[in-house]
Amino acid sequence: MAGPTIAFWQEHFDRGTMPWDRGGPSPALTAWLPQVRAGRTVLVPGCGSGWELAELAxxxxxxxxxxxxxxxVAKARALLEERVLLAEVVEADVLAWSPAQPADMVYEQTCLCALHPDHWTRYAGQLHRWLKPGGRLFALFMQKARAGASQGLVEGPPFHCDVNAMRALLPADLWEWPKPPYAATPHPSGSFELAVTLVRR
Ligand SMILES: C[S@@+](CC[C@H](N)C(=O)[O-])C[C@H]1O[C@@H](n2cnc3c(N)ncnc32)[C@H](O)[C@@H]1O
Structure with missing residues (x-):
């Protein structure tokens, strides 16, 4: 499998070197929260320490x-327990896992950019299958262009989520796109993410 492995991510958590971790929920989620009504089902792939799970719960x-x-998984479960909040945390590969029922919403924050682009088509298929028709994908597209791309190098994580690539990956016949420009959210790694809400057709 191309790209980072479970061991790669596990080592980052074990060492406490998580440059992506805000130590709290992303301001982008705070902006979206008013759209999340109580009782709605929300999936959070690559949930990491679980800050966004706690906020959504x-x-x-x-x-x-x-x-x-x-x-x-252990960190996210511990956070939820500490805050006395209810959310399920599943230990699974996002490329293989499926929910029992399609969900109302998916919150995608730095999972896509953690995957090697070789897996993006499969992941995009998962996102589409996970959602009900009319369901919303709250996506944060990581903007981390690298000089090596001009020589064809694929570098990451995080892998740059160029908007042209995103349009090809999540095509307009399967996803309703809002009109740009999109809000930029600064990322702790020094880059930024474009916040886009897509509706699953
Ligand atoms: C860059 S971290 C982001 C964590 C969290 N979303 C955040 O913003 O703080 C990427 C996370 O995705 C997880 N991840 C990467 N590939 C995965 C896969 N194929 N299946 C499930 N989790 C994956 C990693 O273990 C890690 O926790």
Missing amino acids: KAGAVVTGIDYAPAA
Whole structure:
């Protein structure tokens, strides 16, 4: 499998070197929260330490986080327990896992950019299958262009989520795109993410 492995992510959590981790929920989620009504099902792939799971659970959503690194799952479960919040945290590969029922929403924050682009088509298929028709994908597209791309190098994580690539990956016949420009959210790694809400057709 091309790209980072479970061991790669596990090691980052074990060492406590998580440059992506805000130590709290992303301001982009705070901006989206008013759209998340209580009782709605929300999936959070690559949930990491679980900051966003806690915020969504607090808003009354029925939340499921998915992460394949055991240390991430343990951290997220511990956070929820500490805050006395209910959310499911599943230890699974986002490329293989499926929910029992299609969800109302997916919150995609730094999972796509953690995957090697060789897996993006499969992941995009998962996102489409996970959602009900009319369901929303709250996506944060990581903007981390690298000089090596001009020589064809594929570098990451994070892998740059160029908007042209995103349009090809999540095509307009399967996803309703809002009109740009999109809001930029600064990322702790020094880059930024474009916040786009897509509707699953
Ligand atoms: C860059 S971290 C982001 C964590 C969290 N979303 C955040 O923003 O703080 C990427 C996370 O995705 C998880 N991940 C990467 N590939 C995965 C896969 N194929 N299946 C499940 N989890 C995966 C990693 O274990 C890690 O926790």
